[in-house]
Amino acid sequence: MQIEDDLVQQNKLLTKQVEILNAELQELKCEKEVLSAQVRQFRTYFEIVNGYIVTAALDGTFTYHASNWLKSLGYDVDDPNSKFIFAEAVHPDDFESCRLFLEKTFTTGSNQTGLKYRLRHKDGSWKWMSANSAPVFDRNGAVIQVLTVAWDITDFVETELMLKGSSAKLGLLFDTMREGVAIVDNDDIVQLVNKSCCDLFGFTAEDIIGKPGNEFIIAEEDRHLLIEKNIARTQGVSDEYEIKGQKMNGENIWLRISGAPLRDEDGIVIGSVGIITDITESKALREKLVASQKLEIIGKLAGGIAHDFNNLLTIILGYSEELNDGLPQDSPLRVSIAEVLKAGERASGLTRQLLSFSRMQITKPRVLDVNELLGNIEKLLHRLMGNTIEIKLTLDESLPPVKIDPSQIELIIVNLAVNAQEAMPQGGVLSIDTTALEVGKDLLPSRPDIKPGQYVKICLSDTGCGMDELVTSKMFDPFFTTKGIGTGIGLGLSTVYGIVNQADGCILVESELGKGTSISILLPASYEAVGRTSPQSHELCFLGKGEHILIVEDEKALLSYFAKLIKNLGYKVSSCSDSREALDLIRNGLRPDLMITDVIMPVMNGKQLADKVLELIPGQKVLFMSGFTNDAIVQHEVFEKGMPYIQKPFNSKDITVQIRSLLNDGKASKRSANILMLDDEEGIRKLFERSCLKRGHNFTGVELLSDALLALAEKQFDVMMIDMHLVGMNGVQALKSIREAGINTPAIVFTGAIRAEDSEALKPLGVIKTVEKSFDNEPILIYIEGLLSGG
Secondary structure: OHHHHHHHHHHHHHHHHHHHHHHHHHHHHHHHHHHHHHHHHHHHHHHHHEEEEEEOOOOEEEEOOOOOHHOOOOOOOOOOOOOHHHHHOOOOHHHHHHHHHHHHHHHHHHEEEEEEEEEEOOOOOOEEEEEEEEEEOOOOOOEEEEEEEEEEEEHHHHHHHHHHHHHHHHHHHHHHOOOOOEEEEEEEEEEOOHHHHHHHHHHOOOOOOOHHHHHEEEOHHHHHHHHHHHHHHHHHOOEEEEEEEOOOOEEEEEEEEEEEEEOOOOOEEEEEEEEEEEOHHHHHHHHHHHHHHHHHHHHHHHHHHHHHHHHHHHHHHHHHHHHHHOOOOOOOOOHHHHHHHHHHHHHHHHHHHHHHHHOOOOOOOOOOHHHHHHHHHHHHHHHHHHOOEEEEOOOOOOOOOEEHHHHHHHHHHHHHHHHHHHHHHOOOOEEEEEEEEEOOOOOOOOOOOOOEEEEEEEEEEEEEOOHHHHHHHHOOOOOOOOOOOOOOOHHHHHHHHHHHHHOOOOOEEEOOHHHHHHHHHHHHOOOOOOOOOOOOOOHHHHOOOEEEEEEOOOOHHHHHHHHHHHHHHHOOEEEEEEEEHHHHHOOOOOOOOOEEEEEEOOOOOOHHHHHHHHHHOOOOOEEEEEOOHHHHHOOOOOOOOOOOEEOOOOHHHHHHHHHHOOOOOOOOOOOOOOEEEEEEHHHHHHHHHHHHHHOEEEEEEEEEEEHHHHHHHHHHOEEEEOOOOOOEEEEEEEEEEEEOOOOOOOOEEEEEOOOOHHHHHHHOOOOEEEEEEEOOHHHHHHHHHHOOOOO
């Protein structure tokens, strides 16, 4: 019984324990279901989180990996053939760092961060990954696996690489920019400079970074300007300005700075950036251009003044000369008129200087040897310089010739020598050197106005007081002078400037106070043969060659004077005080080359004598002379208009030219020329008319082009004289209108000033000569007479 009770009791106990176990099993089952749900939930989280979660064992094998990770690498998780093996997928260069990363997590039991590695996508491309890891512990605290979270950072890495490449390119651009770049903060402390900026000023980046920019690279007198600009920059102002900079060696240079504010990500100005350009050379060129344009404008003004002034001087001197010739030899007015003529000649010299400066002077260039010319004027220079100044000539024997008016190059040398003398009041040395110079494109970069080619360089250097920059910049301005009032008019160097420019040359100047001045004249070399001139005076070509001249003059005192004058000119002379006596000599066999006879004589006048002589000697050359004007003689019908004639009193030049002209002419008398003059100055027209009538020519003077066209249509003219400067037009325009009207009359341009471009424009318009206005019209009339006679 007891046993049964025990068994019942045990059965109850076992039943109770089974119930407890069943309850525990049910509880465990519920817990398992909860855990399973949680695992499923976490796995779902793992699949959708912004990252890839994997777990790895100590040997590196994956115990779990989220499907989204494999999908991101191109693998199909449902495809049993689509296998992913980490060791094969990781980049060979990154495998070891991945292994060490996991190993460190296992061995230290601590979290690890920042692993970057590459995994191969199924298509063969590489994906950049970033991973953090954490250890997973068992109940005993041992690390049993590693949980890793990874992210795809391919886009980030590629962007970073692109930014690094862009940064490198920008850095290369920054350092290879031609312009200098400087970045400063709001206190003008330099933060960054590029290589060009360092090269420009001659320092290294370490020399200037951290230092005030205005004190380091800007000239002291302009530092306030940079400070003002930087203050404006803090207010957001961008601008461009010119400022004087300073190199490390103290040399001043001109800079153009383009400045702009530098802002942070919030738009706040934290400094400024400046792009710096060295404009020293371009600024110098710009100043030279402005100076050249200024001189060009002044030159045109001076040329216009000289032209108008020359017209007035022509009238003043011409009528003064005529008035003087009409006075008795003992007239007290002759002294006053002589002073007027002297003053007029001096004024004429000034106009010639103005015309030289304005490049409007009519020149007679010829090919010459500069060394020979300097040798010829060396004695003159010694007399000019005096005993206190030594002259040293160093002449290049291989010097090529130049083409220029000899008188103008002499004027250049003399003007420069006079300036040098005034710069050495206590004496010194004037060195004159000549050199053959080949000017290339790179030889004179600061003077692009100098054309490449071969030049002759004439350099005059003195040991005088020198000039400062201000005086040097103004030295060629007309009327600029450093002399006192009454001691200089400031046209000497202006004349030099004009002559050199008209010859297509240039001038180089070097001067320093207390160290002297060196002025170099560069003239283009000529490849023509050097023209040699006779050492005799130009007037000698008009002298006699022993020809026989018969002089008939009833005033014995004058006859004696004329005979002596003409004999001294190189002629054989026979003289008679009576026309009948002269006729007897002819009848007795005298055959003179030329007979000069007074017109008004008793018994038989000069015209009657000439008629009888021409009957005996057909073609006999005759020159009439008289104290009356040509018009008066014609009115009295003493001889017909157009016969050779010279008015008393005359000088040796007048009679020399007249005699030589007649002897060189194959005819006994010249034909009267029909001359038309178009000039808006009435005084010029009247003066030329008187000269024409004296020599027996027909003259028509008009003021307007319309009147000239009308006259040319009504009458045949041998030559037309046209002023270069007319009212409302110039001579070129007037000639074009005349030629367009079908009129081909030869033209002579008659002017007080002419430009080189006008000379070129006149060539195709039938211009046979260009002459400078003068009160002495004899030479041009002789030229016209030579044209008519075929000479």
